[in-house]
Amino acid sequence: NAGVTQTPKFQVLKTGQSMTLQCAQDMNHNSMYWYRQDPGMGLRLIYYSASEGTTDKGEVPNGYNVSRLNKREFSLRLESAAPSQTSVYFCASTLTGYHEQYFGPGTRLTVT
């Protein structure tokens, strides 16, 4: 089992460019999450998907969109990247919202 995988691992964008971060899990989990991690801020929830076909905003959704493509995959899209979106992005999944979360390896994004 690969667990939770994320691509790419690193990305540099110019302001205004768009990109999609991919996440997939092979644990048959129902719920999936996107977080961003900034120094001194801990992990902040961007969007989550409680189950296939549903998505909801988290604490910091502005500037992002998500797609729960199927049970395995949950993607995060930046339509017009801004320097404030420079961060490390983590995808996570869990069987239900009440169990421990399993994290992917992270994507380090720099927007210049």
Added chain:
Amino acid sequence: ILNVEQSPQSLHVQEGDSTNFTCSFPSSNFYALHWYRWETAKSPEALFVMTLNGDEKKKGRISATLNTKEGYSYLYIKGSQPEDSATYLCAFLRSGSARQLTFGSGTQLTVLP
């Protein structure tokens, strides 16, 4: 926005010392409290999920307690080893929030050999 506070922010201890840190969270609408261990250049990994007031959980030299009435949890490490060096995160799950964890900013532990 829920307030989940962790203290201290960072901690240096000598190998063999025992240590503990605190996570404070809202005492109302409690559902669960998670602890994660996050090593540098890796991803967070779950240590404990605690749901009952008075809960105590243990994994090797690491243990945690939970007081939901006063809104705090302690994480203890007995006989710290250099491989315990990591950031320890707690995360609060509020009842009714369904699936949203609110994370503290973590305690960064460095164990010196």
